[in-house]
Amino acid sequence: MNIDAIAVDIDGTITDNKRRLCYSAMESIRKAEDAGVPTIIVTGNIVTYAYATLVLLGASGGVVSENGGVIFKENYNNNQIKTIVDRTYVTAADEHLKETLGPKFDKHISNDNMYRLTESVFYKTITKKELEEGLEGFEYLDKIELYDSGFALHVTDKRVNKGSSLKYLCHEIGIDMNNVMAMGDSENDEAFLKEAGMKVAVGNAEDSLKKNSDYICTNSYGDGVKEAIEKFVL
Ligand SMILES: O=C(O)COP(=O)(O)O
Ligand SMILES: [Mg+2]
Numbered sequence: 025m026n027i028d029a030i031a032v033d034i035d036g037t038i039t040d041n042k043r044r045l046c047y048s049a050m051e052s053i054r055k056a057e058d059a060g061v062p063t064i065i066v067t068g069n070i071v072t073y074a075y076a077t078l079v080l081l082g083a084s085g086g087v088v089s090e091n092g093g094v095i096f097k098e099n100y101n102n103n104q105i106k107t108i109v110d111r112t113y114v115t116a117a118d119e120h121l122k123e124t125l126g127p128k129f130d131k132h133i134s135n136d137n138m139y140r141l142t143e144s145v146f147y148k149t150i151t152k153k154e155l156e157e158g159l160e161g162f163e164y165l166d167k168i169e170l171y172d173s174g175f176a177l178h179v180t181d182k183r184v185n186k187g188s189s190l191k192y193l194c195h196e197i198g199i200d201m202n203n204v205m206a207m208g209d210s211e212n213d214e215a216f217l218k219e220a221g222m223k224v225a226v227g228n229a230e231d232s233l234k235k236n237s238d239y240i241c242t243n244s245y246g247d248g249v250k251e252a253i254e255k256f257v258l
Contacts, residue, residue: 027257028203029085030056031190031216034067034077035175036209037226038246043175045077046246052253054082061257064088064193066186066206066216068173070139071096071105086197091171091180091212092189093142100197107141108189109181113167117159117179118144124158125150134176144179152177171212174230178212187215205256207249208233224252 030053032038038049053063064085065074071094074087086097095106121144122129132150146155152172159165169185171178194201206213206220209229217223217236225237226248234240239256241248 025222025256026203027061027205027222029194029199029205030061030063030253030257031066031085031088031204031206031220032063032249033186033208033210033213033216034065034069034074035173036228036245037207037213038077038081038249040245041228045080046249048250049246050081052250052258056253056257057082057084059258064190064204066190066208066213067091068143068145068171068176068178068186068212070094070136071141072139073136086193088186088189088193088216090140090143091178092184092186092215093181095189095193097193097197105141108192109142109184111142111181113164113181114142114144114179116164117162117168120162121155121158121179124160125154128154142181142184146177146179148172148176150177155179172210173212174210185215186212187217187219190216191219205252207252209245222256224248224256226252 062085063083065087068091071089074089132146134145169180202221204220205222206217207224223237224239225234227241227244241251243251
């Protein structure tokens with residue numbers, strides 16, 4: 025199978041469990057770039073964080089950020105950041121959670137939330153269950169998704185996910201999803217692995233993701249990324 029592009033998650037995939045970039049991932053992604061295979065970052069992080077990661081990695085495929093809410097690629101869309109969905113339901117969820125959680129809302133909301141265009145994110149100092157309970161009775165509960173990335177809890181508009189927005193970006197730049205190798209570690213990656221021709225779970229990935237993968241890496245984190253790139257791309 026010909027791999028035309030690599031799509032890779034950030035936290036827990038090209039980083040270790042402390043969010044530190046793995047040299048092994050960086051080196052292998054650069055080798056793939058040098059061999060003409062671009063890498064696209066597909067993340068729950070904000071667009072500026074994702075873009076800085078892309079540049080520092082030496083990758084060129086563009087970014088899908090905020091779990092699909094925002095995309096950016098150099099020389100695409102007049103170099104403008106593209107917001108795929110509005111904040112209507114996420115803002116309504118925030119309002120609901122402010123009422124039900126009280127002071128816990130401000131205590132646990134992520135410090136990068138002010139930069140988020142489409143999502144709300146909470147630190148894992150609050151549990152997913154507490155957020156689910158806080159969202160009970162929310163008028164638009166069926167319009168939002170609650171993801172645990174392993175690193176944070178995301179309230180995301182259901183009209184987007186990492187898969188739908190990666191597919192959109194790839195269509196725009198002329199890459200066939202059948203020729204994309206996608207790599208991730210957690211539940212917010214399921215949607216984009218599903219869309220890709222080659223689905224790879226790094227060794228530390230959640231069982232649910234491993235179950236739906238074509239290849240499970242022997243190695244964890246960046247070493248898993250390196251393993252898959254060497255096996256399928258280089
Ligand atoms: O933003 C997060 O919580 C995790 O980011 P990721 O999707 O790159 O793993
Ligand atoms: Mg991750």
